[in-house]
Amino acid sequence: MESLPYVLDLGGTFVFALSGAMAGVKRKLDLFGVLVLSFVAANTGGIIRDILIGAVPPAAVNDWHYVGVSLVAGLVTFYFPSAIIQRWNPVLMFDAAGLALFAVSGAHKALMYGLNPVMATLLGMLTGIGGGMARDVLLADIPTVLRADLYAVAALIGAATVVIANMLQLPSELAALVGAALCFGLRVLAIRWGWQLPIAGTDRRRSGDSGMPGAS
Numbered sequence: 001m002e003s004l005p006y007v008l009d010l011g012g013t014f015v016f017a018l019s020g021a022m023a024g025v026k027r028k029l030d031l032f033g034v035l036v037l038s039f040v041a042a043n044t045g046g047i048i049r050d051i052l053i054g055a056v057p058p059a060a061v062n063d064w065h066y067v068g069v070s071l072v073a074g075l076v077t078f079y080f081p082s083a084i085i086q087r088w089n090p091v092l093m094f095d096a097a098g099l100a101l102f103a104v105s106g107a108h109k110a111l112m113y114g115l116n117p118v119m120a121t122l123l124g125m126l127t128g129i130g131g132g133m134a135r136d137v138l139l140a141d142i143p144t145v146l147r148a149d150l151y152a153v154a155a156l157i158g159a160a161t162v163v164i165a166n167m168l169q170l171p172s173e174l175a176a177l178v179g180a181a182l183c184f185g186l187r188v189l190a191i192r193w194g195w196q197l198p199i200a201g202t203d204r205r206r207s208g209d210s211g212m213p214g215a216s
Helices: 003-026 031-053 064-079 090-112 117-138 152-167 172-193
Strands: none
Touching (some): 003 064, 003 090, 003 117, 003 172, 031 090, 031 117, 090 152, 090 172
16 A cells, blocks of 8 residues: 555654654744754654665655645644643653654555565664654754663564564555554553663772772
8 A cells, every 4th residue: 555654654744743843842942943843853764764765855855745744743832832741741752653653654665665674674763763863963962762761672663563564465554553553552661661771881990999000
């Protein structure tokens, strides 16, 4: 179904734009800054994906719907931020939804362009994490993917679900729904319960205990 990645792309674009715009509102950026963040968060992952698979010009540049959806999300968030706030951190929740939609759409589109299963899975993950990384870099934050609870792992699971279903010749629509649900559910549970991969530690030894010559 050729329209499936398009629908998933637009859905992911909208929720990622909301996450970018809300992050801008929280940092008290002006209208232009909020709109820039909404567009960057919503479209960076898809642009990277399209360039890598040779789908040029990228859909986000060639189709006005992507820009339109991003700007609408940014304007709504800027003027009605209270309508966006949810029980949980809205940036993280919209980011989780965008991650799920982009992970499955990225993998699906990669398969359509003939990539092998491994690369399609990795490209699905990259599509999912690209927008959030760009948003965090513009805000001078450590990207969420490098510090968050099961971020890239959730995207990998969602993308892998689509790829495995394609190998088994299962319906792509069902695979996309299941993959997105797994990715979103795992990410939300990780946020809720603090599940994460091992974190790099520091050497707690004092310089005086290091055994260096001349240490007193």
